[in-house]
Amino acid sequence: SQTIHQWPATLVQPVGSPLSLECTVEGTSNPNLYWYRQAAGRGLQLLFYSVGIGQISSEVPQNLSASRPQDRQFILSSKKLLLSDSGFYLCAWSPRGDSPLHFGNGTRLTVT
Amino acid sequence: RKEVEQDPGPFNVPEGATVAFNCTYSNSASQSFFWYRQDCRKEPKLLMSVYSSGNEDGRFTAQLNRASQYISLLIRDSKLSDSATYLCVVTDSNYQLIWGAGTKLIIKP
Numbered sequence: 200s201q202t203i204h205q206w207p208a209t210l211v212q213p214v215g216s217p218l219s220l221e222c223t224v225e226g227t228s229n230p231n232l233y234w235y236r237q238a239a240g241r242g243l244q245l246l247f248y249s250v251g252i253g254q255i256s257s258e259v260p261q262n263l264s265a266s267r268p269q270d271r272q273f274i275l276s277s278k279k280l281l282l283s284d285s286g287f288y289l290c291a292w293s294p295r296g297d298s299p300l301h302f303g304n305g306t307r308l309t310v311t
Numbered sequence: 312r313k314e315v316e317q318d319p320g321p322f323n324v325p326e327g328a329t330v331a332f333n334c335t336y337s338n339s340a341s342q343s344f345f346w347y348r349q350d351c352r353k354e355p356k357l358l359m360s361v362y363s364s365g366n367e368d369g370r371f372t373a374q375l376n377r378a379s380q381y382i383s384l385l386i387r388d389s390k391l392s393d394s395a396t397y398l399c400v401v402t403d404s405n406y407q408l409i410w411g412a413g414t415k416l417i418i419k420p
Binding site for chain 1: 342343345347352353354355356357360398400402405406407408410411412413
């Protein structure tokens with residue numbers, strides 16, 4: 200069966216520091232991969248999605264970036280965090296575009 | 312108009328009651344529909360897909376009304392554990408997922 204791993208679960212980082220969140224999927228090949236952010240009490244905001252290695256689509260211009268160095272690995276990065284980057288970051292995968300997403304456990308990021 | 316709209320609630324419902332939520336979508340070309348539940352400070356989890364003919368999974372029934380462009384979720388005999396936020400998701404013509412902001416449900420003993 201397929202599983203998705205996302206880490207760390209929680210993170211507290213100072214403003215201006217870098218960020219790297221990692222997500223890996225097991226048990227499937229060539230998944231669609233997604234990064235979402237959810238601010239407290241708000242809906243899901245799609246940040247990036249990828250349909251293959253090295254293929255990244257950005258939905259929201261900001262100081263975040265994503266990379267997919269391997270088929271089942273998706274990384275969310277920032278060179279300098281802002282206070283507004285605080286939130287709940289969720290990685291997700293799907294077998295194809297019209298299938299439901301399956302989420303990792305999420306990373307709760309607090310920028311101080 | 313938002314692409315996918317949900318009543319944010321909260322819906323305060325006594326245990327054992329039946330509760331229903333609707334979710335309206337604006338794109339008539341939408342292809343796929345899903346309901347997720349999200350517990351506080353947790354990731355969303357797929358509850359059920361919504362099929363054209365309607366579908367049922369235990370106490371949960373999902374229906375699609377293409378003419379009026381909404382999907383619905385019915386929960387019968389509600390349990391305390393049903394307390395959560397329920398998110399509807401719709402795919403657009405490019406199979407991109409459009410999320411509603413969620414409806415909060417609180418089941419009271």
